[in-house]
Amino acid sequence: MTKTVLEIKGLKKWFPITGGILGRVRGYVKAVDGVDLEIKEGETYGLVGESGSGKTTVGRCILRLIEPTAGEIIYRGQEITKLKGEAFRRVRRKFGIVFQDPYASLDPRQTIKGALTEPMKYHKILESDEEAVEKAKDLIKRVGLNEDHLYRFPHEFSGGQRQRIAVARALTTDPDVVILDEPTSFLDVSVQAQILNLLSDLQKEFNLTYLFISHNLSVIEHMSNRVGVMYLGAIMEAADKEIIYRRPEHPYTHALISALPIPNPALTRERVILSGDVPSPVDIPSGCRFRTRCPYATDYCKEKEPPLVARQPGHLISCHYELKLSAPIPLAEASRKT
Amino acid sequence: MSSATEKNDALLQVNNVRLDFHTYAGEVKALDGVTFLVKKGEALGLVGESGCGKSVTALTIVGLLPENASVTEGEILLAGENLLAMTHDQIRKVRANKIAMVFQDPTTFLNPVLTIGEQLEEVFLLNSERLANVAAERKIEVEAGKEEQDTSGAAPKLARSRQKKVAKALSIDVLSQVRLADPERTLKQYPHELSGGMRQRCMIAMALARNPVLFIADEITTALDVTIQAQILELLRELKRQLSGSTLLITHDLGVVAELCDRVAVMYAGNIIELADVKELFANPLHPYTQGLMRAIPMIDRRMERLETIPGSVPDLIYPPSGCRFHPRCPFAFEKCKLEKPELLHVGKGHTVACHLYGEGKA
Amino acid sequence: MMALQRPSSWSPAIAELKFALHLLLQNKVVLVGTVISVGVLITAAIGPIIISPEVATSIYLPGRLDPPSSAHWLGTDDYGRDLLQIIILSTRLDISAALIIVGADLLIGVLLGAFSGFVGGKFDEVMMRITDIFFSIPGLVLALAVAAALGRGLNNLIVAIIIVGWPGYTRILRGLVLAEKERLYVDALRSLGIGRFRIILRHVIPNTIYPVLVQSTLDLGGIILTFAGLSFLGFGATALTPELGRLITTGQSYIFQAPWLVAFPGLAILIISLAFNLMGDGIRDVLDPRLRR
Numbered sequence: 004m005t006k007t008v009l010e011i012k013g014l015k016k017w018f019p020i021t022g023g024i025l026g027r028v029r030g031y032v033k034a035v036d037g038v039d040l041e042i043k044e045g046e047t048y049g050l051v052g053e054s055g056s057g058k059t060t061v062g063r064c065i066l067r068l069i070e071p072t073a074g075e076i077i078y079r080g081q082e083i084t085k086l087k088g089e090a091f092r093r094v095r096r097k098f099g100i101v102f103q104d105p106y107a108s109l110d111p112r113q114t115i116k117g118a119l120t121e122p123m124k125y126h127k128i129l130e131s132d133e134e135a136v137e138k139a140k141d142l143i144k145r146v147g148l149n150e151d152h153l154y155r156f157p158h159e160f161s162g163g164q165r166q167r168i169a170v171a172r173a174l175t176t177d178p179d180v181v182i183l184d185e186p187t188s189f190l191d192v193s194v195q196a197q198i199l200n201l202l203s204d205l206q207k208e209f210n211l212t213y214l215f216i217s218h219n220l221s222v223i224e225h226m227s228n229r230v231g232v233m234y235l236g237a238i239m240e241a242a243d244k245e246i247i248y249r250r251p252e253h254p255y256t257h258a259l260i261s262a263l264p265i266p267n268p269a270l271t272r273e274r275v276i277l278s279g280d281v282p283s284p285v286d287i288p289s290g291c292r293f294r295t296r297c298p299y300a301t302d303y304c305k306e307k308e309p310p311l312v313a314r315q316p317g318h319l320i321s322c323h324y325e326l327k328l329s330a331p332i333p334l335a336e337a338s339r340k341t
Numbered sequence: 342m343s344s345a346t347e348k349n350d351a352l353l354q355v356n357n358v359r360l361d362f363h364t365y366a367g368e369v370k371a372l373d374g375v376t377f378l379v380k381k382g383e384a385l386g387l388v389g390e391s392g393c394g395k396s397v398t399a400l401t402i403v404g405l406l407p408e409n410a411s412v413t414e415g416e417i418l419l420a421g422e423n424l425l426a427m428t429h430d431q432i433r434k435v436r437a438n439k440i441a442m443v444f445q446d447p448t449t450f451l452n453p454v455l456t457i458g459e460q461l462e463e464v465f466l467l468n469s470e471r472l473a474n475v476a477a478e479r480k481i482e483v484e485a486g487k488e489e490q491d492t493s494g495a496a497p498k499l500a501r502s503r504q505k506k507v508a509k510a511l512s513i514d515v516l517s518q519v520r521l522a523d524p525e526r527t528l529k530q531y532p533h534e535l536s537g538g539m540r541q542r543c544m545i546a547m548a549l550a551r552n553p554v555l556f557i558a559d560e561i562t563t564a565l566d567v568t569i570q571a572q573i574l575e576l577l578r579e580l581k582r583q584l585s586g587s588t589l590l591i592t593h594d595l596g597v598v599a600e601l602c603d604r605v606a607v608m609y610a611g612n613i614i615e616l617a618d619v620k621e622l623f624a625n626p627l628h629p630y631t632q633g634l635m636r637a638i639p640m641i642d643r644r645m646e647r648l649e650t651i652p653g654s655v656p657d658l659i660y661p662p663s664g665c666r667f668h669p670r671c672p673f674a675f676e677k678c679k680l681e682k683p684e685l686l687h688v689g690k691g692h693t694v695a696c697h698l699y700g701e702g703k704a
Numbered sequence: 705m706m707a708l709q710r711p712s713s714w715s716p717a718i719a720e721l722k723f724a725l726h727l728l729l730q731n732k733v734v735l736v737g738t739v740i741s742v743g744v745l746i747t748a749a750i751g752p753i754i755i756s757p758e759v760a761t762s763i764y765l766p767g768r769l770d771p772p773s774s775a776h777w778l779g780t781d782d783y784g785r786d787l788l789q790i791i792i793l794s795t796r797l798d799i800s801a802a803l804i805i806v807g808a809d810l811l812i813g814v815l816l817g818a819f820s821g822f823v824g825g826k827f828d829e830v831m832m833r834i835t836d837i838f839f840s841i842p843g844l845v846l847a848l849a850v851a852a853a854l855g856r857g858l859n860n861l862i863v864a865i866i867i868v869g870w871p872g873y874t875r876i877l878r879g880l881v882l883a884e885k886e887r888l889y890v891d892a893l894r895s896l897g898i899g900r901f902r903i904i905l906r907h908v909i910p911n912t913i914y915p916v917l918v919q920s921t922l923d924l925g926g927i928i929l930t931f932a933g934l935s936f937l938g939f940g941a942t943a944l945t946p947e948l949g950r951l952i953t954t955g956q957s958y959i960f961q962a963p964w965l966v967a968f969p970g971l972a973i974l975i976i977s978l979a980f981n982l983m984g985d986g987i988r989d990v991l992d993p994r995l996r997r
Contacts, residue, residue, distance in 0.1 A: 053566035066895045095897045107888035110907050122896040161654045169892070176896060191390035191593065191655065196637035196648035203647070220567065225639030225648070248641055262571030264596030265642050266635070268619045276575050277568045280536040296568075332642050365723065 006079075008212045009042040009065070009180055014074035016060050020285065033284050034060040036236035036292075038074070039311060042180070047206065047213040049227030049244070051220060051259075055281055056233040058216045062182045065214070066098055067091065078180070096126055099173030103185035105165035109157040115168055116153040119143065122175045142171040145208070147201060163194035167201065174209065183215045187222060199226060220263050224248055229317075232256045235284060235292045238311055242318040249330060252314065253322050255293050260331035272332060291323065299326060351418075352587045353379040353402070353555055358415030358425075360394075360401060367659040371397050373611035373666065374415070376685060379555065384581055384588040386598035386619070389608035390634075392655050395591045398608070399557050401425075402589075403442050404432035419555070437467055441548035445560035447540040451532040457543050458512060458528030464550040465508035472507045479510065515546045520576055538569035542576070549580070556584075559591045574600055595638060599623060604691070607631050610656055610666040613685065617692040627694040629671045665697065673698055727990040734989070737982020744976050747792055748799040755789045760946045769962045779964045782954060783944070787964065791972050793946035798976070801862055802927045806920045808866045813873025814909060814916060820874065821881030822904050828878070835871035843868045844930060851939040858947075861940035865930055869923070873916050880912035922984030925977035932973050948973050 015038075017031035035057040042048045052058045064071040067084070076084050083094050102108040109118055119139035120132070129135045140150050146167040157165060166186060173181055183202065187195040199222065206213060217223050223230055224244060231241040232255065240253035251257045258275040265272075277296045282288055291309050294300040303323060311321040360372035372394050379385045387395045400406050402417055404424065417424045419439065424432060436442075444450055452460055465472060509528070516524035519542040532540055541561055548556055558577070562570040578601060581588065590602055598605050599619060606616040607628065615628040626632045636649035653670045656662055662669050668678040675697070683695045729735060764784035772779040778787035820831040838846070851864035884890070885908060893903050935941050935949030943954070948969045955965030 053568065063891075068891050068894055092897045095895070098895070100892070100895045102888050102892060104888055108892045110889045110893070110911065112910050113907070121893075122898065125896075125898055125902065163654055172892070172896070192595075192634060193390060193637050193651040194654055196639075196650040197652075199639070200648055200650060218566065221639040221641050224641045225645070259567055260641070262567050263641065264570070264574065264594060264600045266595035266599045266623065266638060266640060267642055268599040268623050270599075270642060274571065274575070276571050278572070280538055280569065281566070365726075 005043045005045065007041050008044045008079060009214070010075075010077040011038055011040045011061070011065070012075040012077070014038040014061065014064060014076065015072045016057070016064055016069060017072045030285055033236050033287055035064065035071075036284075036287065038233070038236070038238055040231050040238060040241065042212055042214060043229075044212055045206075045210060046228040047215050047226050049223035049230040050214060050216045050233060051218065051223045051230060052233030053218060053259075053281060055235070055284055057236040057284070058218075058233050059184055061233075062100065062184045062214060062216050065182060066095065066100055092126075096128075096176040097179040099176065099178035099181040101166070101169050101173050101181065101183050101186045104189055105162050105169055106157075106189070108169050109165060109172075111157055114154055114156055115139075115143070118157075118168065118172055119153070119175055122172070126176060128176060138175070139171075142174055143168075145174075145205065146171045147197075161194075162190050163197060166190065166194075166198050170198075170201065170205065174205070178211070180212045180214065183213055183217075185217050185219075186215075188217065188219060195222070202226070220260060232259065235281065235287055237292060238319065238321065239293060240318075240320050240322075241311075246318055248332070251328060251331065252318070252326065253320050254297050254299055254326060254328065257328045257331055258298075265332070270332075273329060275331075291321075299324060350380050351378040352381045352420065353589075354416075354418040355398070355402070356416045356418070358398070358401060358417060359413045360397060360406075361411055361413060362407075363409045363411070364659075369658045370661050371410070371611055371658055372401070373661070373682075375608075375611070375613055377606050377613050377616055379587045379589055380604075382585055382587055383603045384590055384601055386602035386605040387589060387591045387608060388593065388595060388598050388605060390593060390655055392610075392658070393608040394611040395593075395608050396559055399442060399559050399589065399591055402555075403436055403440055403557065404429075405436075405442075438551060439553055440555045440557065441551045441553035442557040442559065443541070443544045443548050443561050445563050447537075447544040448532065450544060451540060453532055456529055456531055457516075457535070458509065461512040461515070461528070461543070461547055461550060462505065462508040464547055465511050466504060469504065472504050472511075475511060476503060476507045479507075511550070512546075515550050516543070518549060518580075519543075519546045520572075520579075521546075536569075537565055538572060541565065541573055545573075545576070545580075549584075552586075554586050555589060556586055557589045557591070560593070562597060563592070563594070570597075577601055595623075595635065607634070610661060611658060612666060612695060614667065614696070615692075615694045616685070617694075618690070621690055621692055625692075627688065627692070627699060628667075628696050629673050629698070630667050665695075723990075728986050731986060731989065734982055734986030737979045738986060740975065740979035741983040744795060744799065744979060748796040751792045751796040755792055757793065759785060759789045760793055761944060769958060769965075771962070772964060778968045779962065781951070781965055782958060782962075787968055790946050790951065791948070791969060794948045794951060794969070795972065795976065797941075797945070797947050798928055798931060798949075798973075801858070801931050802924055805862055805865045805869060805927050805931070806924055809869035809873055809923075810916065810920055812866075812870040814877050814913060816870070817874040817877030817916075818881050818904050818909050818912070821878040822885050822900065822908060831874065831878075835875055838868070838871040844933070847930060847934060848937070848939075851934055856939060858940050858945070861931065861934055864939075865927065865934070869927070872923075873919065876916050876919060877909075877912060880915060881908055884908050884912050918984065918988045921987055922981065924984065925980035928980065929973065929977045 014035055016035040017033050019028045020030045020032060021027060022029045038061055040048065050058045050061065060069065063069045065076055071084055074084070075082055078094060078097065081094070083091065086094060116136065116139055119142060120135040123129050123135045123138060124132070129138060139153060143150065143153055148164060148167055160168065186202070187198050190198060205211065215223060215226050227244050229242065230244050230247040232239045232247065232253065234255050240247065240251060240256045247256060248260055251260060258277045261273065261275045275298070279296050282295055288295050290306050291297070291300070291304040294304040297304065307323070309321045309323045311319050313319050355375055355377050358372050358375045362369040362371050375394065375398055387398065389395045401412060402424065412425055415425070419435065424435065427435070512528060513524045516527055521527050521539065521542055527539070527543070535543065562573050565573060574597065590598070592598060602619050604617065605619050605622045606613050607630070608614065609630050615622065615626070615631050622631070623635070626635055630651070633649065633651040637651060639645070639648060651670050656666060656669065664680050665678045665683050668674040671678065677697050683697045683700065685693045685695045686699055687693050688699055728738065762785065767780050767784040768782050770776055770780040776786045776788070778791065781787055781790060816831060820828045847864050847868045850867050851861050854860035854864055890903060890908065893907060932949030935947050936953050938953065941947040941950040951969040952966050955969065958965050
């Protein structure tokens, strides 16, 4: 049985909205509104959701780039949301993050060598400058660039190359868990494939655990072992990838997957098209937060929020009903090999 | 024109268009002899990665290029008329009546201080003749007293108040055509009060209002979420069935192309490198770039352990590679590819490809 | 596997500098300003080498108030000193004073502004109120008051003008830092556990300092003017000190007898401050993102 590396319980991040001359709090943007998830050692946990679902905020809360409003984040048995100063810094080293925008995530006036060696020296992971430079050389090669690139500045690289550098930098502190926050959504497909392959290779090489955050269902499907589907700040369904993509039981997951354009004109399938827009996270619907767009919603859904419960071991669903949903992708096609 | 007969079903012909951007760093050779045609009533997908020239091609067609761009060669014929030879005024009229374009980010093209209704009615008010016809058809009247001060010409022209009333009726029509739930209310709203999906519907409505023969959609679903994208794609499918005009759909998303288009043109570094019917292209991609692209996307309908990649990245078009612009990244490149630019070659079933692997001069 | 990459490895600063130079050369007026400014700076730097500083104290009363001639191009002053030589020596003093003032203001302004913007909270609030107080009093009046309080003397005058100048830079840098700290690379550095002082000093300041540097070149002309002005009013330099404002003070007693004593130092101040203003304008235009395409 594999160990749990990271566990999140009841995570909330409410951003206050202030107004008026006195700056009184008028309401909250409930970006993350009670998220539970559990990530096992060596796996890739895919967190998927549309914009405003709060998936990025979850990643940022783990690293405390923003302070969570409530909830626990447990890293290898240790609760880390209350840690301060040096104690937290020591834990933070065990986490790496790769951001979405490779053009903004590197200091434009720092050489790549500087960007890679700075964290190592700062944390005194390596004693001497030479060791740090050696390690930087090693990392830059592992991400598919070469030593010469160390002496260049970010503006001399393409988006894909910059993302490789960002990956290398995330690895400088020898992390255990790497949060990948939409790491390929700024990249073109041909470059995206390079980065995804690189991430898979590095995961094996360094025995990393990934939290892969993305809105791109295809990328999540390709990369993840397990997937959590977020909607308006909460997890709707979480299970092994196969279940989420082939036999989803939550109507939101089902609609999401059936709505995804698939690059295969020969494929015919039934699309579930949700009506309306995602409600504002300031004003989350009562009861089930998905009910305003759910084709199966009843009055009961208005009254009570469905808890996230395991119907089968490892398959968590937040829905009052056990719906019989069709396969969102025809199964005959699903087994097709390329 | 000799080829006129075989191209008589063409609505838009883009012939060998070359375009440069003048920048401080040098001349960006953005389009390198782009050639394709859009047939009457079809939806043609123009796909490629960022910087391949797909959006520039569209902007060239509608004459909205930035100042530092210059077309050095080629022609773009819309029903036989060369758009590139037109004056500013003429091309503006084309944009008003024949070609409508919708962009990725609707916020930049909607005026934030005018309501959707005001902006939409303005489009209709440009065409007084049409308003008069519609008024006659639907018997739209105004209150007595305000009626017809103008008796000027023989051409049917309505008084302003009546024109506005007709324009409003037409606006409501077109907003319901794009499936906005409450058109009357939307008319009174400002762009910022609408969600991204609704704004995009309004932009489509404004395009439809002009009754275009060619509708150009530039990445219009890219900024939208999956469920909203699905709504817009559904709308476009519906409109395609209802309307007679042609569509040029520009996107980087092969999924969107597969769902909406009849034919697909693949662009790379300023060239059309392959063009075929959508099913043919997906079943039988010929150009190494198209093949690479298809194998590089993760697809949820099939299992793949590892994605295939195209090595390297898109070339710098200030210093484009010689010969075939794809050759430095092509696994099959041979000597000729470095020296000679491949021409688009018919390989049957309406499938054309620009690659030396398929010519007679094959190694 | 790397595709076409231009074979350069310039730091972005150098690349920017090259581009800036290219733009600078396009505007003739700015070019003239820049050439004069550079000329003035060189003159100031080599002044004491080509002219012995003793000239300032060598009084020769028989030759006082001589009009411009081939021996003394700009005439002589009331101590019989060659006016051209004195102006060159004065330029050095005025320019060094201005550079010291701008440098000190930059240092204070940049540090306070950066921390104010990055740290925020109470510190920021207090800093902003303090700068508000400074902005509510006209600069020259404030400098006058501080100079009067500190008493006469060159150093006191310099300190007085420094005290007036820093809030401007603080405000500019604070604004830039507020925007800069939202940039993703700052989050990336935080995610790596880098402390915030290091982030401010090593990353945020180098990325925001350019507009402030531009502002400082624009201010240089004005500061020379303020310095000479207060000196003219009697603060700062003593009678024999070669300083442009002081020269005019002395010269105004002889304005009818020897008008060149006022005219030439005045012209020197005009040319110097105009040249620095033009150069500052040019540099600002050059760094204006709207001109970059």
